[in-house]
Amino acid sequence: MRKGTFMELCDLLSPALRRMNTKMRAALTVEKRVAIALWKLATPDSDRSVGNQFGVGKSTVGAAVMQVAHAIKDLLISRVVTLGNVQVIVDGFAAMGFPNGGGAIDGTHIPILAPEHQAAKYINCKGYFSIVLQALVDHKGRFTNINVGWPGKVHDACIFRNSGLFQKLQEGTLFPDQKITVGDVEMPICILGEPAYPLMPWLMNPYTGSLDGSQELFNYRLSKCRMVVECAFGRLKAHWCSLLTRLDLSKTNIPTVITACCVLHNLCESKGETFMAGWEVEANRLAAGYAQPDTRAVRRAQEGAVRIREALKTSFMTGQAMV
Numbered sequence: 001m002r003k004g005t006f007m008e009l010c011d012l013l014s015p016a017l018r019r020m021n022t023k024m025r026a027a028l029t030v031e032k033r034v035a036i037a038l039w040k041l042a043t044p045d046s047d048r049s050v051g052n053q054f055g056v057g058k059s060t061v062g063a064a065v066m067q068v069a070h071a072i073k074d075l076l077i078s079r080v081v082t083l084g085n086v087q088v089i090v091d092g093f094a095a096m097g098f099p100n101g102g103g104a105i106d107g108t109h110i111p112i113l114a115p116e117h118q119a120a121k122y123i124n125c126k127g128y129f130s131i132v133l134q135a136l137v138d139h140k141g142r143f144t145n146i147n148v149g150w151p152g153k154v155h156d157a158c159i160f161r162n163s164g165l166f167q168k169l170q171e172g173t174l175f176p177d178q179k180i181t182v183g184d185v186e187m188p189i190c191i192l193g194e195p196a197y198p199l200m201p202w203l204m205n206p207y208t209g210s211l212d213g214s215q216e217l218f219n220y221r222l223s224k225c226r227m228v229v230e231c232a233f234g235r236l237k238a239h240w241c242s243l244l245t246r247l248d249l250s251k252t253n254i255p256t257v258i259t260a261c262c263v264l265h266n267l268c269e270s271k272g273e274t275f276m277a278g279w280e281v282e283a284n285r286l287a288a289g290y291a292q293p294d295t296r297a298v299r300r301a302q303e304g305a306v307r308i309r310e311a312l313k314t315s316f317m318t319g320q321a322m323v
Helices: 003-017 030-042 047-054 058-075 086-096 156-161 164-171 213-239 254-270 277-287 303-318
Strands: 101-111 130-137 143-151 180-182 185-187 190-192
Touching: 003 030, 003 058, 003 254, 030 047, 030 058, 030 254, 047 058, 058 254, 086 101, 086 213, 101 156, 101 213, 130 156, 130 213, 130 254, 143 164, 143 254, 156 164, 180 303, 185 303, 190 213, 213 254, 213 277, 213 303
Parallel strands: 101 190
Antiparallel strands: 101 130, 130 143, 180 185
């Protein structure tokens, strides 16, 4: 990140990171503490290697990373990972071809070392230990809601149903009560997901099985918009490469570090920080050993949700206006 963004981040975290000098030693400055943490999170380097870069011990690197990660989680998540202006998001998805969209949802697996207890729960269907990050993103790929910490063995749909996001969507408290009429059906603001997620009036997923032309068009429109969440995960991991190697942290600290990386992703995206193509190439190389599990499954759908999806499918084919 640029110096201006770095200094702004240090200022925001300063209340939690400032330390007093002692008679024995001078405390690390906030800037050095943050720099150590960012370097560690952005590279696959070991604590010892990072320590050599900054002239500190291996244990100091580990402590700095967790101090900064906790500070980011405590001070910044509520102001950086937030829904923001819903109408701007809806307009953004409409411009991409999907009406009344409020976000795209997906999950991604972060590889970890084998936990000391109940390790079997963390082995996903690809055979490695992982923790799941569930995220809702806006039309620009910024995280608007995250859920971190479920073991890799748990299915995306189960994580979703047990999340605060599901409860808010079910209660109708996440988005404004802003409906459009599609054909003769009213459609609320909805999020877009893959077949692993249930078809609900407020969650549209693709058709599965043998498809006709209108269903293929619907799936194309939905997939085009849903790609923003996959791209967001790609950029997150390319920018913060520590998420691509097995995190050598305790089970309780890993969700905090992943959360901090999500906040830093939003910060860099909102500031327009440079994202180099080479980072993605390197990220793909590192990720090659940790393929993402395929979580496809056909879920039962609510009747009202089926009617909304059918009406959307028809409107996409006919070019019918939605109001």
